[in-house]
Amino acid sequence: MKSTWHILHILMIFLTGGLWIIIYIWRLLANAHSNRKLEYAQQQRQLEAMERLVAHTEAADKLNSFKVLKGRPAGHGDLKYDTTKNTLVED
Numbered sequence: 001m002k003s004t005w006h007i008l009h010i011l012m013i014f015l016t017g018g019l020w021i022i023i024y025i026w027r028l029l030a031n032a033h034s035n036r037k038l039e040y041a042q043q044q045r046q047l048e049a050m051e052r053l054v055a056h057t058e059a060a061d062k063l064n065s066f067k068v069l070k071g072r073p074a075g076h077g078d079l080k081y082d083t084t085k086n087t088l089v090e091d
Contacts, residue, residue: 053083
């Protein structure tokens with residue numbers, strides 16, 4: 001009779017262990033998918049910030065070139081992008 005209980009116990013261990021393995025794999029896949037979505041969103045935010053910075057830098061370069069055309073000395077009162085204020089400021 002004892003050997004029968006040992007066999008049933010071993011079968012139950014494999015059945016519940018298999019169930020937990022399925023649940024762990026399911027959660028791993030769900031977390032991986034969620035992490036990919038978060039990484040993609042973060043990359044998009046970084047790309048948008050870089051595009052804004054490039055646009056502001058190009059605008060500052062154009063304004064500085066207009067100043068030179070108007071006769072102002074280059075390097076004096078040039079505009080730069082201030083990241084803390086998110087605006088263009090003069091040197």
